[in-house]
Amino acid sequence: MPPSDWSFDDLTFTSTTEPGPGQRWSTWSSVQAGRRGPEPRPPWVVTADAALDTDLGAVKSGKEADCFLLERAVPGDPTRSALMIGKRYRDAENRLFHRNATYTEGRRTRNSRDARATARGTAYGREVSAGQWAAAEWAGLVRLWQLGVPVPYPVQLDGTELLMELVADDDGQVAPRLAATRPAPALLASLWEQLEQAMTTMTRAGLVHGDLSPYNLLLAGERLVVIDVPQLVDLVANPQGAELLHRDCRNVTSWFARRGHGDADAAEELFARLLAVAW
Numbered sequence: 001m002p003p004s005d006w007s008f009d010d011l012t013f014t015s016t017t018e019p020g021p022g023q024r025w026s027t028w029s030s031v032q033a034g035r036r037g038p039e040p041r042p043p044w045v046v047t048a049d050a051a052l053d054t055d056l057g058a059v060k061s062g063k064e065a066d067c068f069l070l071e072r073a074v075p076g077d078p079t080r081s082a083l084m085i086g087k088r089y090r091d092a093e094n095r096l097f098h099r100n101a102t103y104t105e106g107r108r109t110r111n112s113r114d115a116r117a118t119a120r121g122t123a124y125g126r127e128v129s130a131g132q133w134a135a136a137e138w139a140g141l142v143r144l145w146q147l148g149v150p151v152p153y154p155v156q157l158d159g160t161e162l163l164m165e166l167v168a169d170d171d172g173q174v175a176p177r178l179a180a181t182r183p184a185p186a187l188l189a190s191l192w193e194q195l196e197q198a199m200t201t202m203t204r205a206g207l208v209h210g211d212l213s214p215y216n217l218l219l220a221g222e223r224l225v226v227i228d229v230p231q232l233v234d235l236v237a238n239p240q241g242a243e244l245l246h247r248d249c250r251n252v253t254s255w256f257a258r259r260g261h262g263d264a265d266a267a268e269e270l271f272a273r274l275l276a277v278a279w
Contacts, residue, residue, distance in 0.1 A: 017075045019052055026051035026072055027158050035157040038142050042153055042165070044082045046072045051080065059174060064133060064230065065089045069174075070163065085152065085167075085174075089134040089160040089230075134160045137230035140207075144232075147205055149198050150225045170221045178224070179214035179255070187222055188261045194224040195252060196270065203245065203274040206235045212248035214255045235278055246271050 019025060028036065028047050037045060056069040065087045073081035134157060141154035141164065153165035167175045183191060195217070202209065209216070210231040218225040235241040246267075253266040 017052070022055045024053050025049075026053055028072075028156060031156050031158045035138065037153060037155045038146055045153075045155060046074065046080050046082050048074050048080055050074050055086075056083075059085065062228070069166070083166045084155055084163050085165070087134075087137070087162045087164070089131070089162075131160050133230045134162050136232065137228075138162055140229035140232035143205075143207070144202065144226070144229065147201055149201050150194070150223065151229065152225065152227060167218050167220050167225050167227070169219070175218040175220040175225065177215050178217040178219050181219050183219070183259070185260065188256065188259055190222060191219070191224050192256055192261055196273075198224070198226055199248070199270075199274060200277055203235065203278045206278065208233045208235050208238075208241050208245045209248055210244045213251040217252075242275070245274060249274070 026046070026049065028051070029049050041047075051072050051074045054071045054073070056071055059067040059069055061067070068086045068088070070084050070086045071081065072084060138154055138157040141151050141162075144151045145153060152167050155163040155165065157163075169175045178191070199209075199212075209226065209229060210233045211228065212226075216226065216228040218227055233241050233244055235245060238244070249271040250267045253262055253270055256262045257264070257266060
């Protein structure tokens with residue numbers, strides 16, 4: 001008899017199915033254990049070796065990476081299928097986000113060769129830099145998820161490719177950015193409470209988003225989700241940590257104020273409350 005905790009996901013399959021155009025075998029088993037999503041994992045995460053990854057096309061291009069929709073599914077088994085967002089980081093030459101130094105103060109590169117190559121801007125250094133930003137977002141998502149901050153569940157990291165939960169609206173479509181929405185007053189008040197709670201949790205842990213705005217928040221039905229965290233900074237270790245937190249406060253409070261929630265003093269009041277829980 002097999003052990004009680006045995007499952008089909010423990011098996012390695014040999015399938016007669018071959019990947020078609022835009023497909024590959026699931027990369028779940030090939031990534032390092034530390035680059036797979038934190039436990040307990042949501043039940044929708046597909047870990048079977050028999051799964052195929054299908055690239056369903058681009059979702060958007062950002063300042064530092066390109067996002068695409070990916071389906072991971074076991075052929076013939078509709079119960080083991082999941083849609084995810086993939087994010088592929090570009091090298092420094094093709095990235096539009098060039099304020100690296102502001103966010104990387106206080107971070108260290110352990111490998112001295114990597115550090116030298118990154119500083120010199122060599123081809124290898126640019127590749128290392130892209131991998132570092134992908135790893136930074138991975139680490140940030142894992143940390144925030146474990147803290148209970150509403151972020152997409154991080155599924156896996158493979159080089160410069162990050163796979164994460166697809167955040168959807170009530171109709172199952174990709175959730176819109178908060179900046180593109182017009183919430184009713186009651187929902188607006190609820191979203192503000194959710195946002196302040198998320199920022200409080202982060203600040204209490206000594207973390208600052210660093211680029212928080214209505215463009216880095218998704219509205220999933222009535223739930224606010226924080227995204228785009230590769231520049232997550234340490235409030236204490238980064239000399240500009242407090243200023244970045246202050247800027248985050250100004251960015252989000254101004255958007256809410258323009259829609260009738262909060263006033264001109266909201267940013268300073270929020271900043272003061274957050275600093276109070278940080279120190």
